[in-house]
Amino acid sequence: MNKNCCDIDACTACSTCAALCPVAAAVREFPGPKLAGPAAERFRRAGARDDAALAYCTNCKTCEITCPSGVPVAAINMRARAEHQKKHGRKLRDWLLAHGEHMAKLALPAQPLADLGMDNPVTRQVLKAIGIAAGRPLPKYARRSFLRQFGKLRQQPCADKIVFFPGCFTNYNAPEVGLDLVAVLQANGHEVVVPKGLNCCGLPLVTGGYLEEAEAAAKRNIAVLAPYAAAGVPILAACPSCGLMLKQDYRELFAADGAAEVAAKTYDAMEFLLELRDAGRLNTAFKPGKARYLYHAPCHLRAQGIGRPTLELIGALPGVTVADLDAGCCGIAGSYGFKDDRYEISMAIGQELFARIKAEQADAVLTDCGTCRLQIAHGTGAKALHPVSVLRKAYEPAYKL
Amino acid sequence: MTKTQAVVIGGGATGAGILRDLAMRGVKAVLIERRDLANGTSSRFHGLLHSGGRYAVKDPESAAECVAENAVLRRIARQCVEDTEGLFVRLPEDDAAFETEWLAACRALGLPAAPLPPAEALRLEPGLTPRLAAAYRVPDAAIDGFRLCWQNVASAVRHGGELRTYTEVVAIERAGGRVAGVVVRDAVSGATSTIACDLVINAAGSWVGEVAALAGAAVDVEPDRGTLIAFNHRFAGRVVNRLRPPADGDIFVPHGSVVIFGTTSAAADNPDDTAPRGEEVNALLRLGEPLFPDLPRYRILRAFAGTRPLYTGGHGAAGRAASRTFAVLDHSREGVHGLISVVGGKLTTYRLMAEKTVDLACGKLGIAVPCRTAAEPLAAGPAPGLLAAARKYFPAGGAELAAARLGDAFGAVVGRLGDDPANAALICECERVTLGEIKEVAACATTHGLGDIRRRTRLGMGTCQGAYCGFRGVAAVCAAGLADKPAAGLLGDFLEERWAGVRPVLWGTQLREQELLRGIYGASLNIDGAMNDEQL
Ligand SMILES: Cc1cc2nc3c(=O)[nH]c(=O)nc-3n(C[C@H](O)[C@H](O)[C@H](O)COP(=O)(O)OP(=O)(O)OC[C@H]3O[C@@H](n4cnc5c(N)ncnc54)[C@H](O)[C@@H]3O)c2cc1C
Numbered sequence: 001m002n003k004n005c006c007d008i009d010a011c012t013a014c015s016t017c018a019a020l021c022p023v024a025a026a027v028r029e030f031p032g033p034k035l036a037g038p039a040a041e042r043f044r045r046a047g048a049r050d051d052a053a054l055a056y057c058t059n060c061k062t063c064e065i066t067c068p069s070g071v072p073v074a075a076i077n078m079r080a081r082a083e084h085q086k087k088h089g090r091k092l093r094d095w096l097l098a099h100g101e102h103m104a105k106l107a108l109p110a111q112p113l114a115d116l117g118m119d120n121p122v123t124r125q126v127l128k129a130i131g132i133a134a135g136r137p138l139p140k141y142a143r144r145s146f147l148r149q150f151g152k153l154r155q156q157p158c159a160d161k162i163v164f165f166p167g168c169f170t171n172y173n174a175p176e177v178g179l180d181l182v183a184v185l186q187a188n189g190h191e192v193v194v195p196k197g198l199n200c201c202g203l204p205l206v207t208g209g210y211l212e213e214a215e216a217a218a219k220r221n222i223a224v225l226a227p228y229a230a231a232g233v234p235i236l237a238a239c240p241s242c243g244l245m246l247k248q249d250y251r252e253l254f255a256a257d258g259a260a261e262v263a264a265k266t267y268d269a270m271e272f273l274l275e276l277r278d279a280g281r282l283n284t285a286f287k288p289g290k291a292r293y294l295y296h297a298p299c300h301l302r303a304q305g306i307g308r309p310t311l312e313l314i315g316a317l318p319g320v321t322v323a324d325l326d327a328g329c330c331g332i333a334g335s336y337g338f339k340d341d342r343y344e345i346s347m348a349i350g351q352e353l354f355a356r357i358k359a360e361q362a363d364a365v366l367t368d369c370g371t372c373r374l375q376i377a378h379g380t381g382a383k384a385l386h387p388v389s390v391l392r393k394a395y396e397p398a399y400k401l
Numbered sequence: 402m403t404k405t406q407a408v409v410i411g412g413g414a415t416g417a418g419i420l421r422d423l424a425m426r427g428v429k430a431v432l433i434e435r436r437d438l439a440n441g442t443s444s445r446f447h448g449l450l451h452s453g454g455r456y457a458v459k460d461p462e463s464a465a466e467c468v469a470e471n472a473v474l475r476r477i478a479r480q481c482v483e484d485t486e487g488l489f490v491r492l493p494e495d496d497a498a499f500e501t502e503w504l505a506a507c508r509a510l511g512l513p514a515a516p517l518p519p520a521e522a523l524r525l526e527p528g529l530t531p532r533l534a535a536a537y538r539v540p541d542a543a544i545d546g547f548r549l550c551w552q553n554v555a556s557a558v559r560h561g562g563e564l565r566t567y568t569e570v571v572a573i574e575r576a577g578g579r580v581a582g583v584v585v586r587d588a589v590s591g592a593t594s595t596i597a598c599d600l601v602i603n604a605a606g607s608w609v610g611e612v613a614a615l616a617g618a619a620v621d622v623e624p625d626r627g628t629l630i631a632f633n634h635r636f637a638g639r640v641v642n643r644l645r646p647p648a649d650g651d652i653f654v655p656h657g658s659v660v661i662f663g664t665t666s667a668a669a670d671n672p673d674d675t676a677p678r679g680e681e682v683n684a685l686l687r688l689g690e691p692l693f694p695d696l697p698r699y700r701i702l703r704a705f706a707g708t709r710p711l712y713t714g715g716h717g718a719a720g721r722a723a724s725r726t727f728a729v730l731d732h733s734r735e736g737v738h739g740l741i742s743v744v745g746g747k748l749t750t751y752r753l754m755a756e757k758t759v760d761l762a763c764g765k766l767g768i769a770v771p772c773r774t775a776a777e778p779l780a781a782g783p784a785p786g787l788l789a790a791a792r793k794y795f796p797a798g799g800a801e802l803a804a805a806r807l808g809d810a811f812g813a814v815v816g817r818l819g820d821d822p823a824n825a826a827l828i829c830e831c832e833r834v835t836l837g838e839i840k841e842v843a844a845c846a847t848t849h850g851l852g853d854i855r856r857r858t859r860l861g862m863g864t865c866q867g868a869y870c871g872f873r874g875v876a877a878v879c880a881a882g883l884a885d886k887p888a889a890g891l892l893g894d895f896l897e898e899r900w901a902g903v904r905p906v907l908w909g910t911q912l913r914e915q916e917l918l919r920g921i922y923g924a925s926l927n928i929d930g931a932m933n934d935e936q937l
Pocket of ligand 1: 416
């Protein structure tokens with residue numbers, strides 16, 4: 001663990017985070033990021049043990065985005081939550097949600113099970129009993145994981161390599177996003193490498209309060225990625241949460257060797273493509289289309305401080321328009337919205353976003369984050385896509401893999 | 402004209418302890434304090450319940466008093482004491498021979514000093530320098546001066562004692578070589594009146610000389626200035642002393658949410674010479690850095706200074722060399738009968754000082770009741786069930802803090818929160834003070850301003866230093882109809898008082914905090930009228 005992480009001294013108690021926290025707005029029991037975070041930390045160090053309210057925090061990082069003093073509020077909360085849970089025990093459900101990668105590995109080889117998905121009546125009964133929200137549709141596992149499909153791809157060899165960090169959701173639930181990214185990068189003269197030995201970024205472990213396991217996961221990833229970073233190979237994440245872990249949380253929470261070097265070479269997929277465009281290197285042979293999209297910027301993308309690359313990239317496609325929804329957090333926050341005691345809060349947080357989407361005519365909602373897509377589909381019935389999938393379509397058929 | 406048996410002058414720990422002791426022995430007594438209780442040295446101090454370790458070598462008499470009273474106060478003042486324990490840490494550059502001498506002195510005092518392997522010391526206190534050469538555990542603790550004074554007075558009142566704050570003794574009347582009473586001036590109304598009495602007990606701390614002079618008597622006291630720094634967070638969980646002959650900047654005391662570090666020692670111009678100076682803060686930081694290498698990076702909330710009532714009578718030594726023991730002086734030696742002064746000592750030994758003083762007073766009054774202050778707790782502590790009930794109403798963690806802060810008034814505040822959930826709103830978010838507590842204290846006859854509320858609740862003593870709780874506190878007091886001054890005046894006094902401590906530490910985040918505060922009060926609230934001419 002990083003001994004210097006979670007410095008609370010910079011907090012001026014200005015309460016900007018409290019005013020803008022989507023969770024505090026949705027649920028009275030959460031005193032808000034400042035009170036649960038830096039302010040409470042002063043008393044935790046004096047022995048206070050009253051951190052039950054921390055369980056409400058979604059780790060959406062809106063507090064960190066809004067903090068004018070650079071206080072790692074969410075990290076402070078995650079750390080305190082882990083300490084609290086160590087002392088007070090955890091639920092089976094929370095273990096399961098934090099260990100989604102294990103679960104996927106178990107489910108995937110048993111193909112019939114995976115096909116049935118988790119939404120069959122028998123599984124639902126079991127899940128309900130352990131505290132998974134009954135009203136929440138569960139993501140289906142893909143028949144073939146991204147890694148399996150990627151292994152069979154034959155890419156055009158290129159001098160420019162990039163490393164792709166697929167992350168669990170892309171790998172197990174939405175392999176098409178990874179494949180679309182590979183196609184887009186190939187269309188732009190890059191060859192994609194997915195090194196062996198990568199595992200879950202560790203974010204579900206962090207939010208679940210398993211910081212030691214998260215640190216171990218982080219260190220394994222860093223060990224794999226550091227040589228590429230050292231060689232100057234860019235590392236891409238299509239999932240903003242994985243990206244944020246690599247860019248920020250590894251450094252902030254765990255003072256792991258090589259974390260800073262990996263962070264410096266990590267890009268969000270759309271961020272990287274925008275940089276290509278700014279360098280005049282983006283392949284702009286897009287076929288004309290006719291579509292109107294809405295864009296939802298995921299919290300963890302906003303936390304990266306990279307603007308909204310999708311608006312520029314997709315907005316530049318011929319015949320395509322894209323409107324920024326700018327309606328805050330969708331509320332799902334990874335595994336948070338799957339918990340029966342959090343489901344209502346999760347849906348309440350997403351209300352503004354849902355209402356905006358419903359009020360608009362559009363072909364689809366674009367958003368970079370997998371669980372945001374689930375929430376949007378659930379909350380509005382709208383089709384939700386990763387923006388890279390739209391880009392790929394615009395290149396077709398020239399660069400079909 | 403009112404009449405009583407004994408008038409006690411000085412509402413610090415000593416005077417409050419004396420009032421309690423007198424009341425418990427059945428003596429009719431009034432405690433007179435010119436401002437609020439615990440506004441003198443009993444709040445401008447380090448907050449250390451001494452184990453005796455600091456004085457073991459140089460001042461064994463004082464050390465022995467500390468050893469005994471430390472044990473007593475843990476028993477009777479449980480809600481004022483936080484049992485942090487303490488470490489004595491020697492650095493490689495400190496004299497190893499002193500360590501040997503110190504250990505022998507501790508043994509002679511019966512003061513347990515258990516060696517702690519440096520690695521273990523570092524595990525317990527990760528902020529300490531890894532260079533440490535030796536460490537020992539001692540029964541140091543943190544003690545809260547505000548609570549101690551109020552809880553002593555509350556107990557005294559239950560036994561029939563009386564308190565008058567914001568009342569200054571301006572003259573001591575004599576008749577035929579005996580004191581006959583005191584003339585007091587009400588600081589709020591300005592009116593003067595006389596209290597007739599048989600005995601005057603002068604417990605005015607550093608002001609003891611001035612008060613004795615009112616009766617034509619003298620006390621050899623040299624107010625000695627000490628400056629302290631309060632940090633924003635608890636980077637040390639235990640008291641940490643540097644193991645070397647007592648010097649400046651060698652003690653860190655964790656205190657509630659903060660750490661207090663100090664101190665300095667220099668002759669004071671006068672007992673009210675308590676404005677901290679920037680150069681003292683800088684000097685302290687340099688002295689403390691060897692023990693806590695990150696010290697310059699920790700955020701300072703404020704600095705403050707107090708004056709030690711060092712007794713130089715008989716010894717002639719001053720400053721650090723002066724003994725920390727105390728003296729009870731019977732001024733009949735000088736022909737002033739009925740005047741007793743108590744001087745010197747430590748906050749740690751306030752009860753013993755009170756006991757010896759009241760022994761003498763009772764001798765003069767012909768009362769033979771023995772002292773019971775070491776046996777009876779100051780406050781009963783929250784009744785079983787009350788704390789559990791309180792947790793339902795208080796915002797997270799607030800119940801325990803409020804129970805410890807409020808002593809006997811806790812039950813009433815729990816009632817307020819139970820009656821009206823709006824009273825659970827946090828007025829001071831940094832120190833977790835609820836509206837209910839503010840109202841309860843504001844309703845006390847002894848409360849005249851936000852400063853009085855602050856001393857009893859810690860309102861404004863945390864991170865924001867009044868930026869938010871200042872206007873919220875004033876609004877709360879005014880809305881409840883409990884203000885005896887216009888809002889602007891209440892606010893001005895409170896902010897000035899906070900500013901005095903922030904001024905010498907204006908850098909880093911504390912500077913940003915002050916700019917925020919200036920923006921809130923100057924621009925948004927226009928309290929200094931700078932925008933009165935602006936046309937909207
Ligand atoms: C920097 C510093 C650090 C210290 N640290 C520690 C420590 O860690 N542990 C410890 O045990 N001791 C410590 N001490 C010593 C301890 O604080 C004092 O010995 C103790 O608080 C003195 O209490 P008191 O009641 O005698 O005086 P005070 O608390 O000063 O009370 C005297 C009161 O008399 C009032 N008064 C004066 N004149 C009049 C008048 N004419 N009419 C009415 N009222 C009047 C004043 O307003 C004042 O409130 C420290 C002292 C200093 C200066």
